Amino acid sequence: MPAPSWLRRAACSGLSGTLPGLHFRFCTVQKRPFADSTSQEAPWIVRASEANHQALAAESISKHGFVILKNLFDAEELKTLTAPATSKAEEIMSTLRSKRVSLGIGSRAGFREVCLRSPGRYDIPCEFKEFPSELLERIESIASKVLADTKSSAEAGRAQDLGIPGRAFAGLVRAQPKSEAQIWHADSPHSVPEHQGPHLLNVLVPSGSVTSEMGPTELVPGSHLLTNHLKDSAQFGTEILYQSESNSPQMIGSSEEPIAATMDAGSILIFDDRVLHRGGQNRAARDRDVTFFSYTKADFMPSTYYESVRTLKTYDHTAMAATIRSEFPGLRHGKDAPVLADGASGSQVHQSVLEAMMEQLRFGTANIGGSYDSSRRAEQAVASARSAMAHFLNCAKEEIAFGPSMTALVYHLSRAFRNGVAFAAGDNIVLDPISHGANVWPWVQLAKSNGVEIRWLPTHQDLSRCALDGSPDAVGAVVDHRTRLVAMGAASNGVGTAHDITSLCQRARDLSNGNAWTFVDAVHYAPHGHLDVQSIGCDFLACSPYKFFGPHAGVLYGRRATLESLPADRLDCSDNSLPSIENGNMSRWELGTQNYEALAGITAAVKYFAELGDRFGGARGATMTERIETGFHAICAHENELKRRMLEGLRSMPNMQVLGVADPEDVQHRTSTFAVAKRGLAAQELADKLCERGIWCTAGNHYASFWEKHGATAEGMTRLGLLHYNTLEEVDRILEALDHL
Structure with missing residues (x-):
């Protein structure tokens, strides 16, 4: 079978092949004189x-x-x-x-x-x-x-x-x-x-x-x-x-x-x-x-020497996608099966998640508080999910709250700020202009209701990158001692750009003299990279399990002291504390009866990441948190190859436009989600034509409003979202379809 035309063109244009990706930050070499160590007088x-x-x-x-x-x-x-x-x-x-x-x-x-x-x-x-x-x-x-x-x-x-x-x-x-x-x-x-x-x-x-x-x-x-x-x-x-x-x-x-x-x-x-x-x-x-x-x-x-828990002996991310595809019932198989390239809208559900949810519905349909088996199963579903997400985010289980969606949880939190934070004239809230609307409008409404100034994090001077400028000077231009909240996205769900949220959180604390809370929207980033709230240093973080192979639900992390002090909406009869054995593992931040089958599915989804760490990351025998982290290392290694192949192919097509990081050797600053446009085709028209050719994807602005400023129309672009179960062969099919339209 001859190589696809986009690949032949890439080879002729002298594009480099794939190289192992390195996740790093460069340091500035200090310009200071050095003594001559070989001097006899030394x-x-x-x-x-x-x-x-x-x-x-x-x-x-x-x-x-x-x-x-x-x-x-x-x-x-x-x-x-x-x-x-x-x-x-x-x-x-x-x-x-x-x-x-x-x-x-x-x-x-x-x-x-x-x-x-x-x-x-x-x-x-x-x-x-x-x-x-x-x-x-x-x-x-x-x-x-x-x-x-x-x-x-x-x-x-x-x-x-x-x-x-x-x-x-x-x-x-x-x-x-x-x-x-x-x-x-x-x-x-x-x-x-x-x-x-x-x-x-x-x-x-x-x-x-x-x-x-x-x-x-x-x-x-x-x-x-x-x-x-x-x-x-x-x-x-x-x-x-x-x-x-x-x-x-x-x-x-x-x-x-x-x-x-x-x-x-x-x-x-x-x-x-x-x-x-x-x-x-x-x-x-x-x-x-x-x-x-x-x-x-x-x-x-x-403590600063070898801490690694995985081994090269059993590491093999190259076999991951082909091996695990059969474990996702929603994926189609065979030569003519469609390519599911809309992972950014929601991932497919792992078989273990379906089984856990069915098990809960079959044997745990009750409410908590009873002295019988199905009630105990319901309470165990809550406790297990809270523990699983604590491992997933590296926090205390009491710092986890569940809800129907990330959007609902953010509005819930914003109401707590509105009722429990004493804003003053001259205060400001700093928002992320690249973010999904769920991380914008609740805070805009909070600012307006309290007469607080709204400021926006600056963006990279190369607007086509659709990236935040996290440099000290840029952040310092908008964050000051009157800043009360900085809300940012870990990655753009529209174009896939990933941001250095750890540095942003640190600078927000430093520049505000500790007065600003930091909130991270990690919904899009969660299936692509490990999230460690201790390392990130944020006060709040939200994500959605349906984006990382689980059920539709929302998860909120918050620092314990803040979750205890802010006023949460609740019924008068509801317990007003964080989860414990005494209160049935329920949180003051959770309204009404929880979705126990969804919580069972969340637990299974988190266990799946740990099993990836065992099977493809060489982490068998490590702790749960370490196994999850290692599973993400394997995912990142595979997705880096998908990203390079996609970007090399897109770069070889003169009529294609891509927003976000477009350099194949800079893939550590993006996820495997791509916003593309082809000359002469509207965004929805391009998506429709791709779907006709078996490339399932979507188009639109994806609930974000930055598009016109960054070189697209207000309607957004066609979005292709890949996950760890997608293969390099599927990337080639996508590129071939784009090339022939």
């Missing part, structure tokens, strides 16, 4: 040829936070020592390529076998037992002196009897060409306000010479004394451990110039893990490989 340089080099190295680590030990290994020894880590790295990187793995930044987004610490910088663990012990002894004799004031880790086993310090981590860091410098950070916290000896030592052994062009590790001398965020005088908190963009030597009060640890082959770098450091920018044309060994004191395990 006090942190110690030569291994010196008889007392071990004591001198320990002294430098204590004083400066690190030491560069020159010429510890000759060329053959270096090759022997680093070979296990290099071999493991080649194996793992080959697996990443063959399985088309998409990694996010951080160990929670990685695998036990590998994680992406920052763009282009991979950490690949390798067990200590793989390395030659006679060469490790040279390193461990120094680590023993530095960590000598406590016993070795019991986990070191027999090594403890030999005087070897606790072996924590070993492996290889590979920084690929063009990888940016990391953000300044320390690896673990001080445990007490007073400075003490190091908890953990990191030892870096480059595979060869590291020049300044290759981006050597950069360190701030003496900073191991200053990164103590437990001190009352500290101007920073635990963000120093997690690579916050605000981190800098100045922030911790350092006046020292950072040094770049350039090294000759055979030299090593040892540093106290509390020193402020970062991997440098690799401007060379080849990988920079550095083998690492970390040694710890007894009973210390830093």
Whole structure:
């Protein structure tokens, strides 16, 4: 079968193929002079040829936070020592390529076998037992002196009897060409306000010479004394451990110039893990490989190292769509089956959801409060759904409320604001101009009824992206100390653009001096990416299970203190508290009898995500929340391929227009929902013609009002919404139909 014309045209035009997607944010390299680490006068340089080099190295680590030990290994020894880590790295990187793995930044987004610490910088663990012990002894004799004031880790086993310090981590860091410098950070916290000896030592052994062009590790001398965020005088908190963009030597009060640890082959770098450091920018044309060994004191395990719960051994997102399609009764099968390309309007329901709802209707049709089986089943349906959504959003189950729809819940919440918040003249509410109307009109009505100014979040200067401009200056132009609410969408249901809601929530808090509540509409985003309200930092978030393979219903998350304090509409006879065993697991935010069969379906839908994490994400045995998160990693990896294929095809068609992020290599900023137009066809006409050709989709403005400003008509565009059960072959069918209309 010949390749479709859109694909042949893409190949002829020189478009690139698909690459693993990376979810990241770039950091700005600080423009600050660096000292020359190779200077003979540098006090942190110690030569291994010196008889007392071990004591001198320990002294430098204590004083400066690190030491560069020159010429510890000759060329053959270096090759022997680093070979296990290099071999493991080649194996793992080959697996990443063959399985088309998409990694996010951080160990929670990685695998036990590998994680992406920052763009282009991979950490690949390798067990200590793989390395030659006679060469490790040279390193461990120094680590023993530095960590000598406590016993070795019991986990070191027999090594403890030999005087070897606790072996924590070993492996290889590979920084690929063009990888940016990391953000300044320390690896673990001080445990007490007073400075003490190091908890953990990191030892870096480059595979060869590291020049300044290759981006050597950069360190701030003496900073191991200053990164103590437990001190009352500290101007920073635990963000120093997690690579916050605000981190800098100045922030911790350092006046020292950072040094770049350039090294000759055979030299090593040892540093106290509390020193402020970062991997440098690799401007060379080849990988920079550095083998690492970390040694710890007894009973210390830093929380910022490997936390990943999934494994590459059983990860295979490439088989997901073909495998799970049969589990969705609403999907058609066969060569002439239609392509369901309207996932943005609502997803198909998983078989387990149908079974759970039928089970509830069959055996749990009653109301709560009775001492009989069907009543107990009804109450259990409520409790289970609340617990499931708490895992789904990573919150307390008391912070979950259910309703008939997201729209109903937002109006419910807006009435609580109207009755329980004392707005004053000069206050303002900031809204999202890209959002669905359900995240606009309830707040507009709230503002009008209280005489509050309405402001709008700014949009990206490239209007065709249909994206919010979340930069500090842009947000600062509309959010101030009089802002009482900022309502934003996690992603546009009209064009698929995804927004950095975590940064927006943080900036809303900072710019309003903590006076603004933050509300996130996650209805469109929920089936495409993991939602963690703790990481997002929002006060409220709403979503709809019928968009993520469950029944029609609405879910609201709210911070417990706020849900308890705001006045919720209710009957006088209704309980006025949050869910508990005593009140039958009902919430003061829920009106009347709940839809128990829908709640049973919600529980099943959430369990389905966890099972995806087991089956295709390698997370079997992890916690429920971790399994769900891993299931989304597999979904994102597959949908990234769908997005690239679609955008490459659309870009090759001269008569096609697409709104939203259109770059195939920028897919992390959009979902797999596409707003398209073809020259000469109205939006509904294009949708009708596609439906005639078996591409089921819709057209319209999708309850949003931004279209004319961003290059479309008020009627909107044709919308093609794909989900994880759609295949690359279906994308090709869509593109072929668009090309031939």
